[in-house]
Amino acid sequence: MTICTPSADVSRTDCGRAAGALHRWLASGATQSGSGALCGWREESTGELSAPYPEITGYALTFLARPDLGSAEAACAAKAARWLLARAGAGDFRARPEKTAGAVYTFDLAMIAHGLLRLGQVSAAPRLVDSGLAYADLLVRAADKHGSLPTVLPGTAPGSLPEAWSTCGGVHLLKTVQALLSAADQGLAGAADLAASLVAGTDAWQKPHAFPPPTQPGSTLISLHALCYAAEGLWMWARHTGDSQALGRSRALTSWVWRQRLPTGGFPGFVDLTPDARNGTPAAGRQSDVFAQALRLALLHRLPQVDTDAQAALLQADLCHLTDGRAALPYRPGAPERHLNTWASMFAAQALRLAAVPDPTMNWQELV
Numbered sequence: 189m190t191i192c193t194p195s196a197d198v199s200r201t202d203c204g205r206a207a208g209a210l211h212r213w214l215a216s217g218a219t220q221s222g223s224g225a226l227c228g229w230r231e232e233s234t235g236e237l238s239a240p241y242p243e244i245t246g247y248a249l250t251f252l253a254r255p256d257l258g259s260a261e262a263a264c265a266a267k268a269a270r271w272l273l274a275r276a277g278a279g280d281f282r283a284r285p286e287k288t289a290g291a292v293y294t295f296d297l298a299m300i301a302h303g304l305l306r307l308g309q310v311s312a313a314p315r316l317v318d319s320g321l322a323y324a325d326l327l328v329r330a331a332d333k334h335g336s337l338p339t340v341l342p343g344t345a346p347g348s349l350p351e352a353w354s355t356c357g358g359v360h361l362l363k364t365v366q367a368l369l370s371a372a373d374q375g376l377a378g379a380a381d382l383a384a385s386l387v388a389g390t391d392a393w394q395k396p397h398a399f400p401p402p403t404q405p406g407s408t409l410i411s412l413h414a415l416c417y418a419a420e421g422l423w424m425w426a427r428h429t430g431d432s433q434a435l436g437r438s439r440a441l442t443s444w445v446w447r448q449r450l451p452t453g454g455f456p457g458f459v460d461l462t463p464d465a466r467n468g469t470p471a472a473g474r475q476s477d478v479f480a481q482a483l484r485l486a487l488l489h490r491l492p493q494v495d496t497d498a499q500a501a502l503l504q505a506d507l508c509h510l511t512d513g514r515a516a517l518p519y520r521p522g523a524p525e526r527h528l529n530t531w532a533s534m535f536a537a538q539a540l541r542l543a544a545v546p547d548p549t550m551n552w553q554e555l556v
Contacts, residue, residue, distance in 0.1 A: 204544035209515035210537035224267035229527035243296035249303030291345035298364035324371035328378040360414040362421030416481035427552040480535035500543040
């Protein structure tokens with residue numbers, strides 16, 4: 189594939205327009221169910237929504253939370269928050285009941301916690317802040333009980349879950365520091381200590397052959413999505429605390445992910461890493477959420493080896509443009525069945541918004 193790099197001015201203008209189109213699609217509630225929950229995706233051909241997705245509903249609150257919320261954004265966020273509050277009130281913390289039954293994922297709890305805390309703060313809604321703190325406290329208590337933060341709360345799954353980075357890995361849990369730091373800022377006891385212990389665990393990466401860290405113990409498959417989560421968590425910790433070592437590790441992870449780029453552009457979901465070569469072999473097709481995450485990280489770290497203008501242009505080319513100036517990002521561009529994906533579109537909106545300005549930066553609490 190030949191990528192034509194536009195001039196910086198044209199590229200930034202186009203990036204800003206694309207980010208706005210993605211934002212309008214998301215804020216319109218295009219993937220929001222009648223209950224208020226955000227779903228993972230909408231089928232382009234049929235318009236059918238996937239099942240409600242609590243983690244992604246938490247992401248949506250963080251994405252939409254701004255002091256100048258428009259009416260459409262406010263309505264979407266309010267409905268989503270009410271759904272999460274109702275679930276918590278009923279003691280329902282399940283991740284994806286239709287897929288993993290009663291299993292409770294601590295990563296999902298953290299994304300929900302931060303979304304509630306963020307929206308509660310910018311909209312001056314104490315009830316949302318209190319609920320966010322209660323969600324975050326579940327993480328602190330789980331770590332206290334089990335000695336470290338488990339990926340899945342023990343005893344919540346009806347049986348053995350399939351082995352995957354999301355069920356038995358731990359690297360992606362670094363992103364939970366966002367919720368823990370936000371909760372610590374609101375006075376939650378133990379939250380800051382748990383965040384610090386997660387970051388301290390990355391000291392092991394200094395050992396020979398320990399980098400990149402495995403995303404699923406015992407497997408040579410490396411999830412680039414999970415590695416991006418880890419890099420994001422370290423970046424957020426560094427921005428909040430000034431920890432230069434954590435910032436360096438985030439940058440190193442981001443650089444390694446960029447070395448896994450496909451020849452045609454974009455990234456696979458996984459690479460197969462042999463024990464000897466510390467290089468990846470693509471093990472899956474192009475995955476848009478990884479592409480958006482990697483571009484966002486490259487912009488935040490200002491990686492000199494990445495032509496961010498060209499990459500932003502390629503990401504824009506993947507967008508599905510809809511009516512009324514809206515756009516969505518398919519999960520797998522070029523696939524026969526296109527899922528217009530909620531979380532990939534949020535990641536892409538933030539990445540393209542960063543690419544639209546000459547000096548990209550972001551508040552660590554805003555990152556989805």
